[in-house]
Amino acid sequence: MQGHSNYVTSVSFSPDGLQIASGSGDNTIRIWDAHTGKEIREPLRGHTFNVNSVSFSPDGKCLASASYDKTVRLWDVETGQRIGQPLEGHVGWVMCVAFSPDGNRIVSGSLDHTLQLWAAQTGQAIGEPLRGHSHRIWSVAFSPDGKHIASGSADNTIRLWDAETCQPVGDPLRGHDSSVWSVAYSPDGASIVSGSDDMTIRIWDAQTRQTVLGSLQGHEKAVTSVAFSPDGQYIVSGSWDGRIRIWDAQTGQTVAGPWQAHGGEYGVFSVAFSPDGKHLVSGGHDKLVKIWDGEVD
Template sequence: VRWSGERADIGGVVYSAGRDCVIKVWNPADGSMITELKGHGHWVNTLALNTDYVIRSGPYAPQEDRKFKDLEEKKEAAKARYTEALELCGGERLLSGSDDFTLFLWRPLASKTPITRMTGHQKVVNQVAFSPDGRWFASASFDKSVRLWDGRTGRYVHAFRGHVGDVYQLAWSADSRLLTSASKDSTVKCWNVDTRKLQEDLPGHADEVYACDWSLDGQRVATGSKDRLLKIWRH
């Protein structure tokens, strides 16, 4: 599920996807379905928006130490950051990943036809995630790879290889330079997007690592594992 910032007149729109292979677009104000997006041939496992980071962080930009006097000022700052992000990204885009090994890039409120269909993974696509600046997106797969794609066009850029087990989850640093992946092989790997190389290998867990996430300021990474431990790593 993803909650979009588009259509502010109805409080945004909500995207959902599942085993019926269909992405549904909902009006949260009255619960009605706006449209359906079809194309995947199997379950849709994951959705991401190129505005996810700015929606999540609201008025708080990591590079600023700004104080707000009231809630209204926070709302205005959040709206301004969202609008700026849309301009930089060329509009809001939705990304979907599926059990059919493919990804689709959409402009869901403009067309039912995807911008592009992306292939290359040899197994299930488990998660997709846009970089905070919207320039890139990445996909994690059970084929043990992490793939990097152009955030506007969906053009394939690079495959990060090094995991020896399924890759479960991804997370981007706030500056969009580092990409972290969590894997069945019990490791967390941090990839440098500029050099296309492994920056850090974090092998501290004793079992499969299911989840990872960066702090909003880009200083720390949290990971959760089947070993029942939550670890915090400092960048």
């Protein structure tokens, strides 16, 4: 799917699987029909710098976006109009954003080393920034029950946070030798997967915070994006090597791919499963959004 005039940093399926949102270095967000690949409306404009992350609300009516302009913005998916004022508070580029499972809160992570919780209805900051990482934050994810948040950082660690108290849970998860670019919870919340600049993937026990599988090797450059399939059986990964792989979440073996997905120096920036697990979407340095068969034979 062509339309962006700069690299595609983030892609996400709507909860019903009918639409795809993409954020780009061209400062815009585009909404696509997941079946036809056609744009549904004009690009969403408002950010004044790169859009780094996009996240649908659980009901699919709202989209959150994070940007180098240090803000988070909310959008009405049906109309493409901005909702309220930009969410301001971070003093560094905002790299990642995610909705809570109940849709009431949003979490963002920034180059200022902090996370911030926001009230989705009002756009107001909830409490003080979450501090603990010693370097920029690349990725955030809510647990499926909404009780915890995982964050991946350039300090080579993953931290878990209590989403109610905003306090860290236990010690950081250590094992990667370089920046943690992406983190995601399994559908049952029992596991966390992470992708790193060290070219590996690790799977962690969310309760014990110990590595249960890793390091999964195969990519030749940084692993920039990871996600569990909706049934939790598989993990998809995208890398700056331009390739996508699907892994067995129990054994760590590659079960599909690698596919040469995107060109350009930085290859794949983002991958995601469709809600039914039948398709994948990817965005890359070549300015393209692509849809793939996500089913494993």
